[in-house]
Amino acid sequence: MKIKIQPVDPAKRRPKPADESKLVFGKTFSDHMFLMDYKAEAGWQDPRVVPYQALEMDPSAMVLHYGQGIFEGLKGYRCRDGRIHLFRPQKNWERLNRSARKLCMPEIDVAFQFEALHELLKIDKDWIPHSIGSSLYIRPTMIASEPHLGVRPAHEYLYYIITGPVAAYYPEGFNPVTIYVSDEFVRTVRGGLGEAKTMANYASSLYAAEVAKKKGFTQVLWLDGVERRFVEEVGTMNIFFRIKDELVTPPLTGSILPGITRDSVIQLAAHWGIQVHERPIEIAEVVDAIRSGDMKEVFGTGTAAVISPVAEMSYKEKSYRVQKGEVGEWSQRFYDEIVGIQYGEKEDPFGWIYEVKF
Amino acid sequence: MKIKIQPVDPAKRRPKPADESKLVFGKTFSDHMFLMDYKAEAGWQDPRVVPYQALEMDPSAMVLHYGQGIFEGLKGYRCRDGRIHLFRPQKNWERLNRSARKLCMPEIDVAFQFEALHELLKIDKDWIPHSIGSSLYIRPTMIASEPHLGVRPAHEYLYYIITGPVAAYYPEGFNPVTIYVSDEFVRTVRGGLGEAKTMANYASSLYAAEVAKKKGFTQVLWLDGVERRFVEEVGTMNIFFRIKDELVTPPLTGSILPGITRDSVIQLAAHWGIQVHERPIEIAEVVDAIRSGDMKEVFGTGTAAVISPVAEMSYKEKSYRVQKGEVGEWSQRFYDEIVGIQYGEKEDPFGWIYEVKF
Known part of the structure; x- marks a missing residue:
């Protein structure tokens, strides 16, 4: 054509x-x-x-x-x-x-x-x-x-x-987000449209996001729609947890958007020799790991922000600071590497870059 | 204004x-x-x-x-x-x-x-x-x-x-529908947008409807998104079961559209002295009642068709005829009464009619 x-x-x-x-x-x-x-x-x-x-x-x-x-x-x-x-x-x-x-x-x-x-x-x-x-x-x-x-x-x-x-998403360095875990509202459920990038998934996120905002949080952390027990996504991003020195992210079981930044972080981590686990992770495990200090970093991934560090999380009316609210070393490293590759400042061993030639 | x-x-x-x-x-x-x-x-x-x-x-x-x-x-x-x-x-x-x-x-x-x-x-x-x-x-x-x-x-x-x-929905009398019970796809889930009349709920119905159509059925019967055990709606309609001489319809728990025809059928039934139960109903109970012959009628309710009798239902690759596929007495009675009231041919004891005067 x-x-x-x-x-x-x-x-x-x-x-x-x-x-x-x-x-x-x-x-x-x-x-x-x-x-x-x-x-x-x-x-x-x-x-x-x-x-x-x-x-x-x-x-x-x-x-x-x-x-x-x-x-x-x-x-x-x-x-x-x-x-x-x-x-x-x-x-x-x-x-x-x-x-x-x-x-x-x-x-x-x-x-x-x-x-x-x-x-x-x-x-x-x-x-x-x-x-x-x-x-x-x-x-x-x-x-x-x-x-x-x-x-x-x-x-x-x-x-x-x-x-x-x-404009640059972080003109003055990272701006960590605070997240509200919703156990009342769900974004989608297995058997629904969660893995498609379609308007329905965004429409169903609006109300909970307003609730979170009123409570003083910037994003919603979504749990699975069946048991409201497993972590799915955060806001309109995928989510990663650094527990001790391993990286954990929920698997793509149908209700989660298969993010391209998510995939890039997984590939980069493996490339760097970091253990990555795509596995179901319960919100209780997340809270326990924050409490025990095993949770070193939490961050979201998406096209707009690339990496969005999470400083604080609220679940069942209790609030938890992640690593004193400081930006983690891995968050910074993934961000620097991906942005570096995007702008051609760093090598691209994965063939991720498509150069537009006019 | x-x-x-x-x-x-x-x-x-x-x-x-x-x-x-x-x-x-x-x-x-x-x-x-x-x-x-x-x-x-x-x-x-x-x-x-x-x-x-x-x-x-x-x-x-x-x-x-x-x-x-x-x-x-x-x-x-x-x-x-x-x-x-x-x-x-x-x-x-x-x-x-x-x-x-x-x-x-x-x-x-x-x-x-x-x-x-x-x-x-x-x-x-x-x-x-x-x-x-x-x-x-x-x-x-x-x-x-x-x-x-x-x-x-x-x-x-x-x-x-x-x-x-x-045009009239049934120019030549009822045209009963056949329904396919989806235990793979869900329309919505508790905590989602199911009770709102919003585009997301229709978008999430498209794929399963095409699956049903390919299998030769006219509508999808939706089960709850959590256990896939309880009946929710049929196609874009609410659903009613006449079990022996009682009427059963799923309750409005958040994931079901609060249909106006649904409400009218409930009020009419009560007015006529029929026992109406808004209660959770398992798909297993529906199948058992069809098998035992206790299921006298199944019908959907909505603005377009008013009453949509169900002749056949398929669940887990088995097909069940409802009352030999014939239109039930109650389906006909609810239809005649509501349509009669709508066109001013029957009395309106409920004050349902709003007359537009120019």
């Missing part, structure tokens, strides 16, 4: 951020977007890069009623020498297709996903921020666009990619 | 259906729609009735990423004498507000919801079908419209109502 390019009228270019360090996440968007339509009888069609603009959506568009929508999140990094990097984008394209299958949506050829993003980055390359730490956030999205009321998989879809520059 | 009215250009009126009996559900929409915006600092504002048209949505509109959206479904009925009826609309407005609270969205004053629908029905009253059984389907919807990437409750929302004529 040939991608049509319709550049923005130069007079209508969106203002570039005056100060990259002041960018608020998710509020500034680049000049262009990629769009492509799907119809059941014709497949994907009409791929195009157009000026960033409002979508025309029928008020009965199925996504607005039945939540048939999935997305991805990745970043474009500008290295000091001007090269543009993506971090394991193939993983995003593959996960988008896994999410699609779970939601009964059409898949998109991985090579074509690369091509679509390539065309978009090419026309908007000046939007990729220049300072190390800042990046271009990329949001591929697929939604059910068919105008139809009645629950079933749609026959028409829209796939689009929007991008926007974002 | 004053509702502005912008009537459609007469030349642009949408074609009215030539044959009301041929209307497909959810595909035909009336000439106008109601819209209203919400901003965190200003509350609900700018209520208006405008021609039915595409919504302009930013591609970063939060609903398209994080699924913050809720809806309602009700019908407008034209009686033989020309009166226009709604069935328990107050229940819809109240449920919309309960769903809103669960999704951290703003509520809408119940009286104003009435007023908004009233204005819309007034301008589109000719769209309400004339034949008994057909009706005007009404879809109030609230979505997070704020352009923003990042998970949190939005600060801007859009509320809208669209309507469209629909």
Whole structure:
């Protein structure tokens, strides 16, 4: 398929951020977007890069009623020498297709996903921020666009990619989070949509996050929906525990998002000779390990923050400080290594970097 | 708030259906729609009735990423004498507000919801079908419209109502459904969003529904997400069992949609002197009762079909006919009574009817 390019009228270019360090996440968007339509009888069609603009959506568009929508999140990094990097984008394209299958949506050829993003980055390359730490956030999205009321998989879809520059997540060093363990609300459950990157999982996180916020915590730690006993995720991140000198993270049993940063941390740890255990971990074990001092570090992993150290945890109205609230050595090491690889400052022994060449 | 009215250009009126009996559900929409915006600092504002048209949505509109959206479904009925009826609309407005609270969205004053629908029905009253059984389907919807990437409750929302004529659900008498009991996939779980009428619950039903369809069944029967032992709902309906001469339906424990037809059946049954039990019911008990012949009837309840008799049920690869697949006496009686009340053909001892007067 040939991608049509319709550049923005130069007079209508969106203002570039005056100060990259002041960018608020998710509020500034680049000049262009990629769009492509799907119809059941014709497949994907009409791929195009157009000026960033409002979508025309029928008020009965199925996504607005039945939540048939999935997305991805990745970043474009500008290295000091001007090269543009993506971090394991193939993983995003593959996960988008896994999410699609779970939601009964059409898949998109991985090579074509690369091509679509390539065309978009090419026309908007000046939007990729220049300072190390800042990046271009990329949001591929697929939604059910068919105008139809009645629950079933749609026959028409829209796939689009929007991008926007974002500031460094930690401009002044780590900002550890405090987490509230929810044993009342659950994000998802085995047999549900937990492992798909789909809107439903985020919708079900809102209420508990507000409860946590009111209690003075920044994130929710989710327990499994069946027994409310095993740790699953934190906020919108995967979670890791350093117990003594081993790394523990919950296994991917269907209700947990298979995070790309999660996978990278596991690979890096193994590479460094750290014992990594993907195994069920009970919240009681977590609390015991904090109490005994065996818990050296707790951190979340995700695309936005990369590593998000946890300083404090509240469970059943009791609060626990993790390692006096200080950022752990491993958190810092994983962060430095991954960010270093992303910006081409460190070697990439895993072949994680995809260099975008225009 | 004053509702502005912008009537459609007469030349642009949408074609009215030539044959009301041929209307497909959810595909035909009336000439106008109601819209209203919400901003965190200003509350609900700018209520208006405008021609039915595409919504302009930013591609970063939060609903398209994080699924913050809720809806309602009700019908407008034209009686033989020309009166226009709604069935328990107050229940819809109240449920919309309960769903809103669960999704951290703003509520809408119940009286104003009435007023908004009233204005819309007034301008589109000719769209309400004339034949008994057909009706005007009404879809109030609230979505997070704020352009923003990042998970949190939005600060801007859009509320809208669209309507469209629909044919009688059973033009030639009941069409019993066959149901597939899913013990692999779950719709939701306690601590999740199950009791809210929100997109997430429908999204999580798609995959299992396709599995059921491939196996030759029309609907999925959902079990609880914790033990996969207790019956919850069927498809997008509540479920009732007539065991001997008692009526059993699962209780509203948080993961089940509090259906308005469900509530009406319970009230009618009590009115008729039938024992109704809102109690947990195991799938094993259901199967045993079918086997022993104690299970006289199984039926779903919902706004679209009112009563949907179940002829067959498949559980763990075994299939069970319910009462030889024949429509039960109670299913017919509940259906006739509720539909009779809706169209003003039967007395309404409960005050369920809201007459729309223009």
